[in-house]
Amino acid sequence: MSVDIPETNFPRVVIIGGGFGGIQAAKKLNSKEVQVIMIDRHNYHTFQPLLYQVATGGLEPDSIAHPLRKIFKNQKNFIFRVAEAQEVIADKKVLVTNIGEIHYDYLVIATGSSSNYFGMKDLEKHTMPMKTIPEALDMRSLVLQNLESALLTDSINEQEAYMNFVVVGGGPTGVETAGALAELKNHVLPHDYPELDIRRMQINLIEGGDRLLGAMSVQASEKSADFLKSMGVNVRLNERVLSFDGERVQLGSGKGLETKVVIWSAGVKGVTLPGINKEVIVGGNRFKVNVFNQIEGYDNIFAIGDVAAMITDEFPKGHPGVAPAAIQQGRLFAKNIIKKINDIPMEPFKYFDKGSMATVGRNRAVVDMGFIRFQGTFAWFVWMFVHLMTLVGFRNRVVVFVNWVWSYFSYDRGTRLIIRRFEKENDKKLEQVEA
Template structure:
């Protein structure tokens, strides 16, 4: 049964995913003469770079989530459908979703990336990922519940396990969550739980690589290590994790760790819908596309953002899976779809690296710009400014700014709430 979308004379661009790539594309395209169908499993856009602040009680989920319908208020040619995409049928030019089928003239796969547990079941079962607002909220609840449980126990080993946190993966997410946890340990938790001994709390960051932030410069990695160490985080470089049973992490040829909380920030893989030929799928579950982000064999199917993979001279292993690539690919694809419609030539994608950055807590961040690296307080200010300006919605920006200012002045994140919507059979 087809999804209820009006049939019009406009060519239909069906976009899967309302992340950085999908949302940007829809925004760039809706003023031109297309019918846009935007499908996402959530009714909101998520600002991924700040998930870690939701997980550590610094920001409310709503501050980094923006209702899609609000972005396209009063817009008549954008049709938002909250649904799971089940399968793509490129031959028939339709997709199957949890709401029914939908045809397309142009299909844009912007479904992004999800957590990669590298096939280890015990990590998938017991580790906590942080790739969505829901997961970040789950982690927040879990951390707070662990402290609440610890306070009621007498068994020192179990208290230890509840207070110990291990983060796997030393990319920006891993580094940033460790920094935030270390600051909670330092400034907030001992005041909240006067009857718990937070000297027992350990935060350990395990990274398989020989440096932190391996997508960034060597200097940034060294500086991040220095910051985290000064905050009391134990950083284990060149360490690989093997398994985790919910209590103990086994490392390859190394000491083991006891913990009730394993935060998994070690890798991503493309969220590939079914129905794509395996020939087009490369390492990391990414979709191989040409320099116009177009699928081989199906010139009306495109992939942009984290799921897209283009080999170029500058990026022989594909572009980095970061917001900037997604945004730039989306902007170009909007132009190219208009070019196709007008019978003009397509423009190939060329990534302009604007730099990358990560923060490790109060006054501490690292920034790599092309040809210029810096760290410390100025980097931290730049980090805040860039993130604040990238957030969708003026009110979100305002609320986040107030939260940051407040947290900065009071050394306190005040959202330490274990809240769940009541579960009920609807």
């Protein structure tokens, strides 16, 4: 059965995913002679860089989500459907989805990435991922539920297990999450839980490599570790997580940690799609693309953002899985597809590295911009400014700004709510669009 969308006289571009890349691709095709169809599992765009603030009670979920229909409300050649991509039938130019088949002339796979557990099923089952808003809300509920549970036990060991938070992965998400938990511990929880000795709350950040923020400068790595330690986080480098059964984390060094919450930010993998030649799926479960983002062996199927691996001399593993890379590829795709339709040679992708940054806590952030590197209060203000400006939607910017100003002056975090309880028994559903 085919989805009921009238064909126009223009070529049809189907975009899978309303993330940073997909949005830019669609936006730049505004007023162009193409029909743009976007599908996404959700009816909103998620501003993933701030998910950890939702998970730690700093921001409401609605301020980092933006309705996709609202973004495109004045774009006449744009059609949106809430749908899950299931399979590509390339020789028929058809995308199969849960709402039916959609014909395409050009297909853009902008499905992004999901948590990578490297095949470890127990970790997939028991740890908390943080790639979507429902996942961040589940984590928020679980953190708060555990503090409530800590009040209900007589056993000191069990109480400490409830207050032991383990974050796996020392990339930006792990560092930011550990820092935000430390801020909760230092400024908020002692007032909320006077009956608990919050000093016994532990925050462990586990990183397999020999430094945090491995993609940034050594200076940023060292400074962020210093910041975290000064805030009371146990930073464990050169350490691996072997297993977690919901009660105990086994580390590679032989140590075990009794805990009820393990937050998984140790890796991501591309969300690929059946129907594309499996041979072109390379490291990180990504589609190998050429300099025009065409998937190897396909002329009219493109991949952009986290799910694309454009392997070049400069980037032998592809570009970093960050928003600017996806945004730039989305924009170039839009430009190139119009060229292609008009038989003009496409432009190759050239990544413009805007630098990278991570925040650890109040007045503590690290910024690398080429050879310019700085850390501390100014870096923190730069981080806030850049994230505010990148947020989609004016309303969201104002609400986030209000929350940050409020937190700055009150040392408080407003949204420590258990709106829906997280029940461990509700085993987390695996990503539906996954290879």
